[in-house]
Each structure stands twice: as C-alpha cells, then as structure tokens.
Amino acid sequence: MSQLDPDGPTARRSPLDAIAAGDDVAGRKEAVRRAVRRARSAAPEARRLAADGARAARALALVDELLAPGSVIACYLSTAEEPGTLGLVESLRAGGHRVLAPVLGGLPDGRPRHDVAWAWYEGPEALAPGLWSIPDPTGEALPARALAQADLVLVPALGVGLDGSRVGAGGGWYDRALRHVRPGTPCWALVNDDEVADRMPREPHDRPVDGIITSTRAVATPGP
16 A cells, blocks of 8 residues: 555645745745744654654655665754654664765865765764764765665755745755756655645755655655
C-alpha cells in the first residue's frame, strides 16, 4: 500500500498561509523564517522528539516504497530545533543504504568553506560540530557533483507549499547543491505539520521539491 497521503495534496490550514501571501517575495520569505524559528524554539522537547520519531517512520516507509536496497540517500544532519534526522540517517545506514551528508564546516587549513561539499555518513561517532553547530561528517569531503549519486534527496525547509515551493534558511546552499542532482531524482522536504501551506513565496532560482514528509503524512507535490 502506498505511503503517500491518501487524500492527496489537500490543504490543511496553516498559520503560514497568511504570512506567505503578498507581493513582497523577499519580505514574505523572511517573515516565514521568523515565524517558524520562533515556533520551533518554543516547542516542548517531548513534542519535538515524538514528531521526529513519527516523521522518521514515514520517511523510512517512503524509502522502502521508492528505492531498492543499498540505494544512496542524501540527507541533511539536523540541529536541535530542526525536524530531526540523526536517528533517521542511522536507521538508513543500518538498513543497508548509503547516506550522503552536507559538509558545512571549515576547510582543513581553517578557512571557511563556501563551496558545496558532501561526505559519507559513517555513524554518530564520525560527526563533529560544524558551522552554527550543525553536525559535520568527519570523513573525506566530496565535491558538489557527488550528489549525482543520490537516488533520493531529503532537504531541510522552514516552510513548504503543497505546490512544491520551499523556503530554506536563506543562505542558498541547497539552491547551489541541487544543480548537481540527477534528472528525475526525487527531492523531498522534512518539516512540521504547521509548516506546510498552500504555497510559499518563490523566486526564479528556487528549486521546488517533489514531496513533503511530516509526522502525519507524506504528500507528493507537482515538483519542478
């Protein structure tokens, strides 16, 4: 049986619908970011952990449905207030999949890293605090084109629209990274239920996502 939401991409009213509406695209994006960060920081830890577990279960079910054993999955490594992925990537690895994770920290000589890079996730013991305390894999850094190996990409977001529109953190890292994804490779966003709206403000460089995973549903979108 399909793991996708049987109701399809039907809107469930979100507080972000009103915030995301309007003509000032840059201003609306910032308003979405502020609202979501404020809500995430106020969420009780127990609620966050419960949502993380349910969302990971839905993501794993989707992986089982879409991918063959031993596939490559690119996935972000979460901070404390983001939709959690640290348990998810460990489950993926334990299930025989290979996981590519972003490398966001500095270069070996101490200079900051501005390019897109990836590394293989090799377990929680092979992580170190990176930029903004985001976990960084400590293995060999791979170039941006390594993303072409991925059969599925799981991306972070601060808000996602049911039309596939996505608001990220604002640094443009995934806009640059996703240029290297193989054509046809699905890209899904992991968010909380109240971070899904009808649509998000979108600029020409924004790459839409193909689906949304929350703790209660997995919804395919129209995609790019």
